[in-house]
Amino acid sequence: MSAQDCCEEPCRHFPEDAWRPEAPLLAVRGVSKSWGARIGCADVSFELWPGEVIGIVGESGSGKSTLLNCLAGHLAPDVGEILFDMRGAGLVDMRRMAEPERRRLARTDWAFVHQNPRDGLRMGVSAGGNVGERLMAVGARHYAAIRGQALDWLDRVEIAADRIDDRPASFSGGMQQRLQIARNLVTGPRLVFMDEPTGGLDVSVQARLLDLMRGLVRGMGLSAIVVTHDLAVVRLLADRLIVMKGGRVVEAGLTDQVLDDPQHAYTQLLVSSVLQV
Numbered sequence: 001m002s003a004q005d006c007c008e009e010p011c012r013h014f015p016e017d018a019w020r021p022e023a024p025l026l027a028v029r030g031v032s033k034s035w036g037a038r039i040g041c042a043d044v045s046f047e048l049w050p051g052e053v054i055g056i057v058g059e060s061g062s063g064k065s066t067l068l069n070c071l072a073g074h075l076a077p078d079v080g081e082i083l084f085d086m087r088g089a090g091l092v093d094m095r096r097m098a099e100p101e102r103r104r105l106a107r108t109d110w111a112f113v114h115q116n117p118r119d120g121l122r123m124g125v126s127a128g129g130n131v132g133e134r135l136m137a138v139g140a141r142h143y144a145a146i147r148g149q150a151l152d153w154l155d156r157v158e159i160a161a162d163r164i165d166d167r168p169a170s171f172s173g174g175m176q177q178r179l180q181i182a183r184n185l186v187t188g189p190r191l192v193f194m195d196e197p198t199g200g201l202d203v204s205v206q207a208r209l210l211d212l213m214r215g216l217v218r219g220m221g222l223s224a225i226v227v228t229h230d231l232a233v234v235r236l237l238a239d240r241l242i243v244m245k246g247g248r249v250v251e252a253g254l255t256d257q258v259l260d261d262p263q264h265a266y267t268q269l270l271v272s273s274v275l276q277v
């Protein structure tokens, strides 16, 4: 498939300046991270393709967060390569990237949705400011345009326009999480990391958030890596699934295949422990 026959212009699956048919967006090769004798994650390899969502699942302590934090540059792996398809420069090893460049990526092409919205929002800044700030980080300067885009994004995440000047501390947990998503997606990042995005929310709030996230992910053709212990989240969001146990990948494949016909005993246990996925 080519950019021409993918979707309407501009095509987010195949951005013109980054179009390389054979290049994954992210290539992870043999990544390991330990704390002393304790394994965080061990020898993890996979590729993420443009427009693809990969879910990482496993029980508590299986290494999901360690891996995600290595991928997002929050932790330095002990060994292994994490290659990102930089615009115009091809796959670049993140370990060789200078810190300012990595920070610039985190503000522009990458986004990180934290489980706790307080970790991803500026609680002392208005909702509109939280969204606008990210736009300013990529060069937006025109106040009316920034406010207009912030309003548009608040609407997309179902936050009423009259809350634009309110601080997130006055929002419910679900609203805070939706605001964090708006802040992250407003600049159209090429890669989104999500750490338990629905964790800590009531079940009904989770369902609404998941529905919203699915619409945004599919509508924007986002590439994302979603860490969760909730199989319902990956069933709805992820094209492919990586199952971790004890820091290692024990099974990987298309989400429906892995969940409907799990091959590894641990995956079978995970799936059977959930009544309905």
Ligand SMILES: Nc1ncnc2c1ncn2[C@@H]1O[C@H](COP(=O)(O)OP(=O)(O)OP(=O)(O)O)[C@@H](O)[C@H]1O
Pocket: 035, 038, 039, 040, 041, 058, 059, 060, 061, 062, 063, 064, 065, 066, 067, 229
């Ligand atoms: N900062 C740290 N110092 C020491 N050990 C750590 C640290 N962070 C994680 N670990 C260890 O690494 C292993 C993997 O932990 P990790 O948090 O990645 O698992 P997880 O699957 O994300 O768990 P959870 O779902 O509970 O967040 C665990 O044994 C954990 O104790």
